[in-house]
Amino acid sequence: MALLDTVHMLLVFITGLHVSPTLTVILVQFTLPLTTLITQFVHPDGCTKRCCGRQRTPEAETSIDQTSQTLTGWGGLSTEHVLGSVIISLAVLLALCPAIYSIWYPTFFEYADTIPLQTAYNTLLFVSSCIPAAASQLYKEHVFLQYKQPVKADQLNLILSIFQLIFASIISPLVYTLQGFAASSDWPKLYQSSGVSKNVVEGFKCFFGTLDEERAMDGYEDEAICDNSLLLAISHSFSIIAVGVAVDKIINAGATKVMYRGVSAGIIFSTIILFLYDESIPDFSYGPAIDSLNLVCVLLLIIGAEVYHRKSLQDATFETVYQTIDDFYDQE
Numbered sequence: 001m002a003l004l005d006t007v008h009m010l011l012v013f014i015t016g017l018h019v020s021p022t023l024t025v026i027l028v029q030f031t032l033p034l035t036t037l038i039t040q041f042v043h044p045d046g047c048t049k050r051c052c053g054r055q056r057t058p059e060a061e062t063s064i065d066q067t068s069q070t071l072t073g074w075g076g077l078s079t080e081h082v083l084g085s086v087i088i089s090l091a092v093l094l095a096l097c098p099a100i101y102s103i104w105y106p107t108f109f110e111y112a113d114t115i116p117l118q119t120a121y122n123t124l125l126f127v128s129s130c131i132p133a134a135a136s137q138l139y140k141e142h143v144f145l146q147y148k149q150p151v152k153a154d155q156l157n158l159i160l161s162i163f164q165l166i167f168a169s170i171i172s173p174l175v176y177t178l179q180g181f182a183a184s185s186d187w188p189k190l191y192q193s194s195g196v197s198k199n200v201v202e203g204f205k206c207f208f209g210t211l212d213e214e215r216a217m218d219g220y221e222d223e224a225i226c227d228n229s230l231l232l233a234i235s236h237s238f239s240i241i242a243v244g245v246a247v248d249k250i251i252n253a254g255a256t257k258v259m260y261r262g263v264s265a266g267i268i269f270s271t272i273i274l275f276l277y278d279e280s281i282p283d284f285s286y287g288p289a290i291d292s293l294n295l296v297c298v299l300l301l302i303i304g305a306e307v308y309h310r311k312s313l314q315d316a317t318f319e320t321v322y323q324t325i326d327d328f329y330d331q332e
Helices: 002-018 021-042 079-104 117-128 130-147 153-180 193-207 213-218 229-252 256-278 288-308
Strands: none
Touching (some): 002 130, 256 288
């Protein structure tokens, strides 16, 4: 679990610098359709059992579970879940069209604001981070069902965070070169692995605002922006903790519908804020055509999220299995 979360985190952080902020709001939602897709391969009632000739249990052959209103052969999902996943996938694919077309047919944007190839390639790599995120989410559910023991969420999050830090320390030197991905024909030479140690030291200097300005400006292919780094990190950490506590309280109160409304409202709010932020970054100003496409994608995204969350997912339930106590009297 921690390894998958670490891979997801590294891909987001490394490629996010070159992806339009507004576009990130759309692309990160791709995790939801991917969980629906992967479920079809791992769930006992997934649709791949029908397609690949795998045997389905007699219980799975019934038409529709009237109590949960799920579809037979779709991994315990309802019509709303499947339809919502399709709409969200459509939104993501439409948002990726400019990046894909820039790679496939660069001269198409000859008379428009061109999307740089570095941005296009990093956009595709960014959306690929949703794959380990979706796999991690489903694997956690699988482990809970196999373990069949009560789990304290706070302790689990602490353990996962510790292992993520360990894995990140190991994997970071291996993916360090990706910071220059698609920047030029010789991009692997821009951030060579031999400079990892020096980069870590200068990263801490940048974090605490002690990095030399000239080094920050010209030391690397990309300019090091160190302003308010510590404040941003603290705010980011506080936001994660606050969201986790809020979600936990909402779920315990049984008000999941409120949480889903909050997700839709968050998409709208973040899109507006990041669009205004986009306007201040010349590298992400691609003209009204791309902005209009992103707006359509956001509308589809909201519709898809509303449709998906119209029905709650089946709760993962299990009977706690306790270890047997040995009969000491028989041993005597």
